[in-house]
Amino acid sequence: MFLVRNSFVLILMFLLIGCNGIQENETGYLTKEQVLKENPKADYFxxxxxxxxxxxxxxxxxxxxxxxxxxxxxxxxxxxxxVGTQIIAPRERRDILIV
Known part of the structure; x- marks a missing residue:
């Protein structure tokens, strides 16, 4: 079992709620277009x-x-x-992913 440390991995989290009036899609998540509208330089996947x-x-x-x-x-x-970077689900949560 490996303890993930901030300096060794990049932790990503999806946006659950729209910022500044942006509405989420029917699944409750923002689309790529909405994320980029809010921040054109966003680091996302x-x-x-x-x-x-x-x-x-x-x-x-x-x-x-x-x-x-x-x-x-x-x-x-x-x-x-x-391309090829692994996406890992942590044991503790499903709303955060590790890459």
Whole structure:
């Protein structure tokens, strides 16, 4: 079991609620277009019709343990991550992913 440390992984979290009046889609999540409208330089990736982004301040203090690999970044899925980067679900939460 590995304890995930902030300096070793990039933790991403999807936006649950629209910011500044942006409305989420029918699943309750923002679309890539909505994320980019709010922040054109957003570091994001898409998985299972959900958009995950970096830069969520409170995540820095969350201790997570690596769980199962649930996917990998493919061409066109991410703004900054390399193709082939593994996507890992932590054991403690399902609203945060580790890459």
């Amino acid at each position: 898409e998985l299972n019709d959900k958009v995950y982004v970096t830069g969520i301040d409170w995540i820095e203090g969350v201790k997570l343990t690596k769980g199962e690999v649930i996917g990998e970044i493919k061409d066109g899925m991410a703004s900054e991550l390399s």
